[in-house]
Amino acid sequence: MEGNRNAESLVEIENVHKWFDMTQGVVDTLLGRDPQPVRAVEGVNLSIEKGDIVGIAGESGCGKTTLGKLLVKLYEPTEGEIRFDGQDISDMSREQQREFRQRVQMIFQDPFESLNPRMTVFDAIAEPLQINGMADSYEDRRERVKTVLNDVGLGPAEVYLDAFPSELSGGERQRVAIARALVVDPDFVVADEPVSMLDVSIRAGVLNLMKDLQDKYDLTYVFISHDLSLIRYMCDRTAIMYLGNVIEQGPTDKLIEDPKHPYTEALFDAVPDVEIADERRRANATGEVPSPRNPPSGCRYHPRCAHIIPPDDWQGSRDAFRRAYQYKIRLREADFEREEFDGDDGAERMLSIGLALDVPEEYRHSSELRGTGMGVDPSELDLPSETESSLRTATEKYLDGDRESAVAELDALRTVCADEVPQPRPIDERQVACHLYDDGEAMRTPAAPNAE
Amino acid sequence: MTLLEVNDLSIRYAVEDADVHAVDNANFTVDSGETYGLVGESGCGKTTLAKSILHLLDSNGYIESGEMWFDGTLPQWEDGNGNPRKEIIDDDRYPVRADGMTNLAELSDSQIRDIRWREVALIPQSAMNALNPVYKVGDQIVEAILRHEPQTTKREADERARDLLERVGIDPERADDYAHEFSGGMKQRAVIAMAMACNPSLLIADEPTTALDVIIQDRILEELEQIQEEFGVSILVISHDISVMAEICDRMAVMYGGKIMERGTRDDIFRETANPYTLGLKNSFPTITQKQQQLVSIPGSPPHLRDPDPGCRFRKRCPFAVEDCERSHPPMYDVASVEETGRLQEAMDDRRHGSACYRTDELDEIRTKAMKEETWKETATQSH
Ligand SMILES: Nc1ncnc2c1ncn2[C@@H]1O[C@H](COP(=O)(O)OP(=O)(O)OP(=O)(O)O)[C@@H](O)[C@H]1O
Ligand SMILES: [Mg+2]
Numbered sequence: 001m002e003g004n005r006n007a008e009s010l011v012e013i014e015n016v017h018k019w020f021d022m023t024q025g026v027v028d029t030l031l032g033r034d035p036q037p038v039r040a041v042e043g044v045n046l047s048i049e050k051g052d053i054v055g056i057a058g059e060s061g062c063g064k065t066t067l068g069k070l071l072v073k074l075y076e077p078t079e080g081e082i083r084f085d086g087q088d089i090s091d092m093s094r095e096q097q098r099e100f101r102q103r104v105q106m107i108f109q110d111p112f113e114s115l116n117p118r119m120t121v122f123d124a125i126a127e128p129l130q131i132n133g134m135a136d137s138y139e140d141r142r143e144r145v146k147t148v149l150n151d152v153g154l155g156p157a158e159v160y161l162d163a164f165p166s167e168l169s170g171g172e173r174q175r176v177a178i179a180r181a182l183v184v185d186p187d188f189v190v191a192d193e194p195v196s197m198l199d200v201s202i203r204a205g206v207l208n209l210m211k212d213l214q215d216k217y218d219l220t221y222v223f224i225s226h227d228l229s230l231i232r233y234m235c236d237r238t239a240i241m242y243l244g245n246v247i248e249q250g251p252t253d254k255l256i257e258d259p260k261h262p263y264t265e266a267l268f269d270a271v272p273d274v275e276i277a278d279e280r281r282r283a284n285a286t287g288e289v290p291s292p293r294n295p296p297s298g299c300r301y302h303p304r305c306a307h308i309i310p311p312d313d314w315q316g317s318r319d320a321f322r323r324a325y326q327y328k329i330r331l332r333e334a335d336f337e338r339e340e341f342d343g344d345d346g347a348e349r350m351l352s353i354g355l356a357l358d359v360p361e362e363y364r365h366s367s368e369l370r371g372t373g374m375g376v377d378p379s380e381l382d383l384p385s386e387t388e389s390s391l392r393t394a395t396e397k398y399l400d401g402d403r404e405s406a407v408a409e410l411d412a413l414r415t416v417c418a419d420e421v422p423q424p425r426p427i428d429e430r431q432v433a434c435h436l437y438d439d440g441e442a443m444r445t446p447a448a449p450n451a452e
Numbered sequence: 453m454t455l456l457e458v459n460d461l462s463i464r465y466a467v468e469d470a471d472v473h474a475v476d477n478a479n480f481t482v483d484s485g486e487t488y489g490l491v492g493e494s495g496c497g498k499t500t501l502a503k504s505i506l507h508l509l510d511s512n513g514y515i516e517s518g519e520m521w522f523d524g525t526l527p528q529w530e531d532g533n534g535n536p537r538k539e540i541i542d543d544d545r546y547p548v549r550a551d552g553m554t555n556l557a558e559l560s561d562s563q564i565r566d567i568r569w570r571e572v573a574l575i576p577q578s579a580m581n582a583l584n585p586v587y588k589v590g591d592q593i594v595e596a597i598l599r600h601e602p603q604t605t606k607r608e609a610d611e612r613a614r615d616l617l618e619r620v621g622i623d624p625e626r627a628d629d630y631a632h633e634f635s636g637g638m639k640q641r642a643v644i645a646m647a648m649a650c651n652p653s654l655l656i657a658d659e660p661t662t663a664l665d666v667i668i669q670d671r672i673l674e675e676l677e678q679i680q681e682e683f684g685v686s687i688l689v690i691s692h693d694i695s696v697m698a699e700i701c702d703r704m705a706v707m708y709g710g711k712i713m714e715r716g717t718r719d720d721i722f723r724e725t726a727n728p729y730t731l732g733l734k735n736s737f738p739t740i741t742q743k744q745q746q747l748v749s750i751p752g753s754p755p756h757l758r759d760p761d762p763g764c765r766f767r768k769r770c771p772f773a774v775e776d777c778e779r780s781h782p783p784m785y786d787v788a789s790v791e792e793t794g795r796l797q798e799a800m801d802d803r804r805h806g807s808a809c810y811r812t813d814e815l816d817e818i819r820t821k822a823m824k825e826e827t828w829k830e831t832a833t834q835s836h
Contacts, residue, residue, distance in 0.1 A: 200692060200737060202736075229695075229739055232740055232742075232743075272673070273741050274734075274737070274739055288636065337625055374621075
């Protein structure tokens with residue numbers, strides 16, 4: 001971790017950014033918008049210790065795969081530095097590069113695509129040996145490939161050597177892909193969703209194999225997965241990513257049993273489980289992941305967050321602040337269609353709909369539950385009266401077509417979460433990037449309105 | 453009350469010189485208002501089974517045999533109360549039996565169209581990607597209503613579309629948006645709303661959350677529960693994810709290689725697990741709540757279904773296989789009566805806990821052994 005450089009660190013990632021520029025999305029082209037770079041990875045700091053299995057988890061598009069590819073030098077960082085065994089991997093001599101290509105390997109998600117259909121199992125596994133100039137004679141290569149095949153559970157090797165990928169099952173193919181990574185005896189392996197294409201009944205075999213081989217080959221792994229149950233099974237430590245940022249990292253068990261970042265909490269709450277099916281609490285998060293082309297300011301997660309922080313002088317409840325603030329965002333983004341709110345009661349309707357939260361039922365306000373869930377009674381929310389009246393004024397201005405002054409009317413609704421990018425802080429054996437912990441251990445109040 | 457009763461259903465696909473036995477001799481019953489799950493790994497026949505109910509199989513697929521009795525019938529066969537008329541029931545030319553149930557398997561292609569949407573709606577696998585991106589979402593729902601209920605006015609249909617969207621948690625004003633403006637979760641909600649357009653009594657949802665991120669999945673699962681509560685609709689849900697199934701299903705069937713291996717209530721399946729395949733599946737599935745766990749995979753890989761031999765479909769991977777298993781696939785045994793009497797007794801009632809395994813009378817031993825890792829290792833060496 002930053003500032004805490006351990007002698008045992010194998011990989012150090014320091015303030016790494018990866019922006020994919022300028023290829024325009026279809027929608028951008030249609031609307032004639034300027035191309036925006038995709039900020040796939042932004043300011044990531046992470047250190048990976050020898051012998052660990054480090055998980056990288058998060059929803060699709062959060063930058064997991066990009067980070068993985070940066071680690072094996074399939075991408076170059078836009079900014080920042082990655083050091084492998086102390087050496088900056090963007091600045092290596094030819095000899096160092098050759099060594100790096102042998103010591104660092106990647107396993108990809110799709111065993112059906114990562115193998116060349118015209119190569120036999122032997123050719124596929126022997127290829128990295130040749131590329132790396134290891135095992136010169138055919139006999140040596142044959143022996144080495146056989147050993148690895150046995151190691152990955154494809155034994156007796158003779159049965160598989162001359163087979164083509166099409167003759168293998170999914171699990172067998174992924175084992176071949178693992179063998180291909182291990183044959184050069186690497187130190188560090190990045191596995192990107194290595195079992196997600198496999199049937200459940202064979203997944204466990206591949207996972208256990210990866211664990212066994214870790215001891216045998218003395219490996220350090222990065223294990224990328226969107227599946228948090230797999231992360232729990234595999235990883236000593238885990239980094240949770242959201243929109244290009246690592247928002248929390250630390251020992252996996254700690255993260256799951258006592259998540260600190262509100263996003264980590266929501267993510268784990270959302271995982272269905274055979275054991276606790278009936279009592280499970282749902283995730284308290286609104287909306288979906290916004291586009292990485294235009295991420296929210298400050299904490300990337302704040303527009304969805306259940307624990308968004310009101311200003312110090314806020315007199316109402318936190319739940320009421322969350323609603324009022326989301327309303328402000330929606331005004332700013334012109335999320336309401338004015339024509340829909342014609343008529344005398346238009347402003348009231350817009351306010352009622354706009355202050356409702358799109359959250360699971362257990363987190364709804366009592367007046368939301370009485371209706372269809374799409375509207376709330378503003379007077380029943382614990383809003384300070386001056387806020388309530390500026391919300392009304394803002395709504396009227398918005399409906400009059402003056403969006404700018406509508407948003408200006410709500411200027412008092414500010415939050416540190418939107419204004420400042422939270423820096424990772426050490427808390428209880430982990431790093432958390434959330435303003436709740438700006439003063440150390442947080443005062444977190446419940447976000448459910450019924451707990452007010 | 454029974455809504456759908458599937459008896460001895462077998463479905464084949466004709467390929468080259470062989471037949472794929474995608475579903476073989478399936479029996480199960482879905483009650484009104486419940487959520488029934490079909491769970492199993494890729495290729496076990498879940499989608500095939502679901503599609504066959506509405507005659508939506510690929511063109512080389514056909515119902516080889518079996519019945520699908522459904523509580524609902526064609527409009528032209530109904531009396532004023534929506535029940536089949538007596539002369540229809542009495543006339544053997546119509547596939548309607550005395551209790552008023554209609555055999556969907558025997559309907560013609562034009563007849564089944566009157567069942568689709570109105571009585572049984574299907575949300576296909578990856579349906580959210582099938583929304584037409586250049587059409588307004590509301591219009592797509594309106595069109596579905598008008599197509600299946602021609603007597604409805606455009607205005608009524610429009611109102612209903614907005615109401616449906618609101619009920620699945622989409623702001624009705626977004627009815628005028630195009631599908632490409634919707635996020636993944638909203639698309640999936642819209643697809644659910646569309647399926648509910650004609651107020652069906654059975655909703656079939658094929659992998660409704662598989663392509664979604666976990667937080668959105670959580671919301672869609674809640675949505676399905678709420679839809680069920682509000683409309684009283686039965687849901688036949690298909691998934692390969694047993695933890696999703698554990699959450700939403702009242703009862704379920706576990707499929708393997710085209711066969712139903714075990715069926716029962718959720719508790720039967722998860723707490724009183726009886727079938728070796730289900731036991732193996734549970735062993736291989738990680739859970740988020742358990743700190744120390746040792747996953748064990750089932751050795752080998754799922755069978756292909758081309759002209760399968762008559763033996764138990766699972767026997768090649770099963771550590772408990774005996775000679776009997778080679779001869780024929782086991783019938784469904786009634787787990788509770790076998791445990792009570794110690795004798796193998798075939799299941800008479802689809803609703804009771806059933807397991808297709810010749811060794812159901814040695815359940816205690818099998819359960820104990822199935823928990824041990826070595827048990828599943830031994831077959832691994834045998835089978836390769
Ligand atoms: N049109 C077809 N022709 C031939 N075989 C087919 C056809 N459609 C499906 N199959 C085969 O039928 C079997 C059952 O397929 P089905 O799609 O019903 O499985 P599934 O359980 O839904 O799988 P998944 O979880 O991957 O969706 C498989 O072996 C499949 O390869
Ligand atoms: Mg399917």
